[in-house]
Amino acid sequence: MDLYRNMRLFVRVAEDLSFTSAARSLTMSIGVASRLITELEQHLETRLLHRTTRQIALTQAGKRYLGRCRAILASIDEAEAEARAVHLQPVGRLHVHASPAIGRHYLVPAIGQYRQQYPHVHVALSLSDETTDLLEDGFDTAIVAMPALRDSSFIGVNLRETYSVLCAAPGYLRRDTTVETPFDLEAHPFVSFGPAFAESVDLVLFDGNDASVTVTIKPAFCVNTLESAASALELGMGIGALPLHVAVEAISAGRLVRVLPPYRLQPLTLYALFASRQFLDAKVRTWLDHLKIHFEGAVRREESVLAVASKVATVTALRA
Known part of the structure; x- marks a missing residue:
């Protein structure tokens, strides 16, 4: 028995006091609606509705059950809305793993900029040179630098090539x-x-x-x-x-x-690893988009700084 469906049908019948109206709104036949309410009453071992050929009325048990069903269904609807909101709006805690060097030089500035745009996302950054299992360790993303992406069950987004x-x-x-x-x-x-x-x-x-x-x-x-x-x-x-x-x-x-x-x-490629593209929630999706832009700009600036600093440092060192 689909208890959720039967509860929703019961609430509709109780509110409309009509099987015809309830069945039409839930796109089922009157016969199916009547059978499902009977199935629900048998499951509960109590009568919920007084039914005659001319009218429907709630029993005392039906009145109490109606209040409970409304509260339960409202909680389910609220939970679904929250889940959809997480998918559509960046909210919640984002768990990120990286090496200390990548974290310090790239991610701390990136997180600061990201949170200015998405203040409802709270970021937990774990820094370690040890490799991690995203699913087992509970990370949404891991940022790594390697010559090529190793065979993995995780998905890698190419952020930028470096060396x-x-x-x-x-x-x-x-x-x-x-x-x-x-x-x-x-x-x-x-x-x-x-x-x-x-x-x-x-x-x-x-x-x-x-x-x-x-x-x-x-x-x-x-x-x-x-x-x-x-x-x-x-x-x-x-x-x-x-x-x-x-x-x-x-x-x-x-x-x-x-x-x-x-x-x-x-050359080394900086990758963002994550578990699956399916049902990727908004905070991970916007984080990955932000990282692509951030790493491109950061590495370009480093290359420019290195070109100038290398010339100056080399000349200074050789003259000393």
């Missing part, structure tokens, strides 16, 4: 500036970022014409967070590769200098 650049401290380069070609890197201690230490790493570098050269280097120091890798480079521990969003701040401040400016490392 990493080689960096070193000005003081390190003053001690030894013999880095004129990619193969000169083999003679320098290399600071590596990654989850595990590797005996050797194949570094693929691309020049301005997208021609590539591969250099095999042996890391002198490996660490699993980008912030620590950047700190090691600033302390003069060697040469290393940093993503654009990490490198540009340190280079602009003069703490690092770009090494081999014509070259960049393998």
Whole structure:
């Protein structure tokens, strides 16, 4: 038995005191309407309506049940309206996961701008270099940077392509500036970022014409967070590769200098991952649209800043 349908029919019959009117409004025959009310009474084991050939009247049990049904159906209608509103209007809590570097450089500013436009969305940002399971950990989206989207049950939206650049401290380069070609890197201690230490790493570098050269280097120091890798480079521990969003701040401040400016490392794509396109609610949909615009502008600004800062820092370092 469809209790919800039968309750709604009973309320309509009780309000109209007519099977004909109730059946017409719910697009069913009078015979079906009568049968469903009988089915409801049998389920409740009580009579709800006094029926004669000329009129309908509520029993005492029917009057009490009518009040309960109205309250229950109103709650159901309210719940449906709220669910539809979530789909149409950005409201509620948005759970986002990202690495600390991406969170600091991109997402905190993006969230500030987003909430100016959608103040009824409250954002919970979790920052960790560990990978996450969106569904198991309860995240609406995760922002990642990788060469290509791995096979996944999640959907990835391409936000912007970026890349990493080689960096070193000005003081390190003053001690030894013999880095004129990619193969000169083999003679320098290399600071590596990654989850595990590797005996050797194949570094693929691309020049301005997208021609590539591969250099095999042996890391002198490996660490699993980008912030620590950047700190090691600033302390003069060697040469290393940093993503654009990490490198540009340190280079602009003069703490690092770009090494081999014509070259960049393998491109990285910034993705927004989410679970499903089906019934994507408004807060996630508007968040993804906002991220596309934000990341495009942010990476363009970083590239412009890097171009200017690299020239100034390189000249300053070599003159010192």
